[in-house]
Amino acid sequence: MNLFNLKGKRALVTGGTHGLGMAMAEGLADAGAELVISSTTPEKLENALNHYKSKGYVANGYLFDITDENKAAEKVQEIYKNQGHIDILVNNAGIIKREAALDMNVADFRRVIDVDLVGAFIMSQLVAKNMIERGGGKIINICSMMSELGRNSVTAYAAAKGGLKMLTQNLATEWAKHNIQVNGIGPGYFATSQTEPIRVDGHPFNDFIINRTPAARWGNPEDLAGTAVFLASGASNFVNGQVIYVDGGILATIGKPINEK
Template sequence: MNLFSLENKKALITGGTHGLGMAMAEGLANAGAELIITSTTPSKLEDALAHYKSKGYKASGFIFDVTDEKLAAEKVAEIESTIGAIDILVNNAGIIKRVPAEDMEISEFRRVLDVDITGAFIMAQLVGRKMIERKEGKIINICSMMSELGRNTVSAYAAAKGGLKMLTRNLATEWAKHNIQVNGIGPGYFATSQTAPIRHNGHPFNDFIVGRTPAGRWGDPEDLQGTAVFLASKASDFVNGQIIYVDGGILATIGKPSNEN
């Protein structure tokens, strides 16, 4: 199992203070990685670090917005000089605005793209430059099923995540020669605090997701951990430019008739 060991590796997870980002960070820590967490909210970062440390993980945190190129560069340099080389980058920070396309303010559209794809590029470039020097590194971009499918009210998010999929492939194309693997994870629908209000039998969206998913359930955040560890470890050294969808099979099927069990 040494192929999956992350002992002595340092993993930077942007926005890893809650939800799926926290679940993936825990998976990396369980495999031996030291965690470096970013956030834009001091209170959330403080709570997250307390949570990680309560589990015995080695973790530190930094406050900055991934879209602030100058500050991000300063923080990455600080991390590399005080903590050590960043072996794994998980571009998890992201936002979504649920607004019908005809009503969305252009400023909102730009903000979603700025965080979800430009921020990921800024971090990949800053960390990737150091990885190129060392001839080694793992970058994991958190994509989405919206990298493949459209859905009402998420035009900006879908555009950003579709772009992130292609950015993943392009960075892999450019950086594979430096022994850097750039891949993505596309989560399906997961049971998180945000989805709790709609995850009960009889709620139309809950019934839709459970019926639409071949596995017949919502994902558990821990379901993402194995894929994150795989893409962060030596086990994926010849895997590059791929998006692994952890979705219970949604993207594999056209669905089933409403009267089919």
């Protein structure tokens, strides 16, 4: 399985302190990658690094806001100096603001776009320059089913994730000649601490997701690890500009009647 071996590779995972980002980072580390984690919260970063190191992973962390292009550039240079080059970038950091479009403050809309879309562009641009000099690299953008579908109350998030899908395709188009593969992962609905309150039998949204998903379950965070490893490894060297949806089949179907077995 040498195609999937990441030994000797270094992966920068933005926002890799918890949830799906942590699950993907663990998958990369299990495949042999050294981890670099970014966060804007000191306590979360410290706890995450302790967790990674307790599992025997090589992991280092940096505090910065990916939307601050000057600070991000400074920190990327620190990573090069302290740890070395970046082979894999996972643009995972993101936020969501749930509010009806008519009620949403423009500043909140802009902030979501800034973090979820502009931040991914800033980080991709920064690491791509070094990847080009070194002869290649992997960039993985964490998209969403909202890159394809709309839903009430997530206007800014859907706009950002739709934009991230197109950013993925455009960066792949420009950088493929440099042996840089830019792809995306689109998670479906996953069992995380954020969704725990609604993942109970009888809750309307839980019943909706179970019924809407052909796999008839919520995703487990570790379900993303294999896709992350694939897109970070030599196994995907001729895969470029694609978004792989890890959603239990939601996007493949129109759904079924509630009472259908």
